Amino acid sequence: MRRGACGQTDVVRVAWSGLHKGEEPPVSGEHGSGMIFFTGCPLGCRYCQNYQISSSDENAYGIDVSVDELAMLMLALQEDKATTLNLVTGTHFIPSIVSALEIARKKGFSLPVVWNSSGYESIEGLTLIDPYIDLWLVDIKTYDRAVARTFCGKERYVDCIDSVMDFITSRHPVSDIEHLKGTLVRHLVFPGALNATRSFIRKFARNYKDSCYLSLMVQFIPPKGDLDCQSLSEDEYDSLVDLIDECSIENGFIQEQGDDDILWIPDFTKDVPFPSSFAKPLEYFLSLKRKALSR
């Protein structure tokens, strides 16, 4: 069967599902966001914390699930009191996800749905999934070609992200994060590329500050150890916070610096890939995993 740039075929693969409290507060809510991490990714970020599952290698970690099982996962997350359904890097499985959402809705699924992606996506795919999405959680990597080449492995990311943001903001011109509507733009500061982050912040302020929320993340973790990754100094951090103020960006979140407790890389081969204080696996997912491993 033919594999795409994401490393996957048209068979949906899921790497983990369960409740997770590490998302932005409205997304996690009281009990946690109901995560479904899909296997494979069309980008190849050298710093990817989820490299066990995102690699375009056919051995990327995950189990095959049918569309009916995917719908059951959604319903089981709702049953487990998830605040939101959080679809992580589902870009390459959009048609199957749409079918699963249709099945789940017919069976009473009603959680707000979060589309959690890199923004390296086609308008055709986004048009299909848009009617099902409440909150767009777009991780804008950079607008800088050299930075995109170095960190994300694809210079053309910068050509894609503008049209993706135009599409989303034209359809959802107003955001209300407390009610899980609209768009939350995440941006991770890359080490040694502070100017690219400054350009991103200025462009966000010009184009999106009235229609989207911003979530600035500063804790870069280089799991593959092959990047020069000096951490952000306190002065650099403060200068970014000042720039956000100068640009009058009022809606959003800024990650605190230096909280070592949350410097971890998930291990998706475990039933709980994240610290257990953050995450609880879905029993139904574990049963699918046991079944898949026993085959």
Ligand code: SF4
């Ligand atoms: S887009 Fe996200 S999941 Fe994909 S390789 Fe980059 S960091 Fe990993």
